[in-house]
Amino acid sequence: MIVDMGPALSDEPDFIFVGEFSQHGMAEWSKKAFVDETIYTPAMIGGNKALEAVSQSSASGLIKKIRIDIDAYPFLNWRWRIENRLSGTFDEKQKQGDDYAARIYVVVSGGLAVWNTRALNYVWAQNSKKGETWPNAFAKDNAVMMALRSSEDPLSIWHMEKRNVREDFLQLFGKEVRYIDAVVLMSDTDNTGNKVTAYYGDIYFSRY
Numbered sequence: 001m002i003v004d005m006g007p008a009l010s011d012e013p014d015f016i017f018v019g020e021f022s023q024h025g026m027a028e029w030s031k032k033a034f035v036d037e038t039i040y041t042p043a044m045i046g047g048n049k050a051l052e053a054v055s056q057s058s059a060s061g062l063i064k065k066i067r068i069d070i071d072a073y074p075f076l077n078w079r080w081r082i083e084n085r086l087s088g089t090f091d092e093k094q095k096q097g098d099d100y101a102a103r104i105y106v107v108v109s110g111g112l113a114v115w116n117t118r119a120l121n122y123v124w125a126q127n128s129k130k131g132e133t134w135p136n137a138f139a140k141d142n143a144v145m146m147a148l149r150s151s152e153d154p155l156s157i158w159h160m161e162k163r164n165v166r167e168d169f170l171q172l173f174g175k176e177v178r179y180i181d182a183v184v185l186m187s188d189t190d191n192t193g194n195k196v197t198a199y200y201g202d203i204y205f206s207r208y
Contacts, residue, residue, distance in 0.1 A: 016073055018064055018183045019203040022049040026062065033060035035190040045081075045199050046158070053102070053187035056195040061186030068180050068205050074166040075208065076122075076183075078104060079158045079201035085151055086126045086194040092145070093128070095137040099189050100124055102198040105143075106165055109181040118173055119143040119184075122163060124198070125150045133172060144172045158201065165205075 019029065025042040036058035043052035051062075082101040090097030102124040110116030119139065125147035128134070136143035146168065148161055169177040187198045 012072070014208070015204050015206050016066075016068060017202065017204045018066055018068075019051070019078075019185070019200070021051040021200060022202050026051065029062040029064050031060060032063045032184065032186075034188070035059040038187050043199065048158075048201070051185075051200040053185075053198045053200065054195075055101075055187040055189045055198075057190055057193045059099075059186070059188035059190035061184045061188070063182055063184045065182045069178065070166045070169075070180055070205070071178055073205035073207055074164050075206045076104075076106065076163050076165050076203070077161065077206055078203040079160045080104075080124070080149075081156060081158050081199045082124055083156055083197040083199075084195075085155070086189065086192060086196060088192055088194070089127060090192050091127065092123075092125055093134050093137060096191050097127070098137045099126075099192045099194060100187070101126070101189075101196045102149075102185075102187050102200070104183065104185050104200075104203065106180045107182040107184065108169070108177050108179070115142070117142060118169070118177075120165065120168055120172065121145045122148050122161065124148065124153075127151070146172070 037060045038055040038058045041052050080102050100123040105119050105121040108118045128147045130150045132147045134145050
């Protein structure tokens, strides 16, 4: 007699963690500095372990090199919060205004052809509207910014995010992407001379 046991269970996990700041702090993340250094430290905020970022006229990030199959794990999940806003009426689409209290971006490497590297930036904007997209002022068409949060969003509370990275790359770059090669988080204020404090929670890719 043959018994139907239903579909075979996959050995693959439903989640792939990129940053488990609640458990492992900054392990496996490396610094990437542009102008001075934003200070990143493990911290407790609201009873939760997270990563604190303090940027004062600085621009540096943390990078995690990790290859993710976004056909299998298309969704990027995280939570973040900021404690204060950037001041001023700067234009985030220009070089002198290219600062963000918080951002997370995913990178598709061009390998030896570095000009083919692409970066999709999810940013907490100040003067751009939520949902707006634009080419990065420095990297032009190689990097696209997407404002997930803006000055309309409340301070000092956690905001949950979930993005279909595969669909976002297709929509914003016009190309299908199978793998991403790195995830970077960054709070930067070098162009506007601001000071900001932000917190990043755990970051992971998921099937659903």
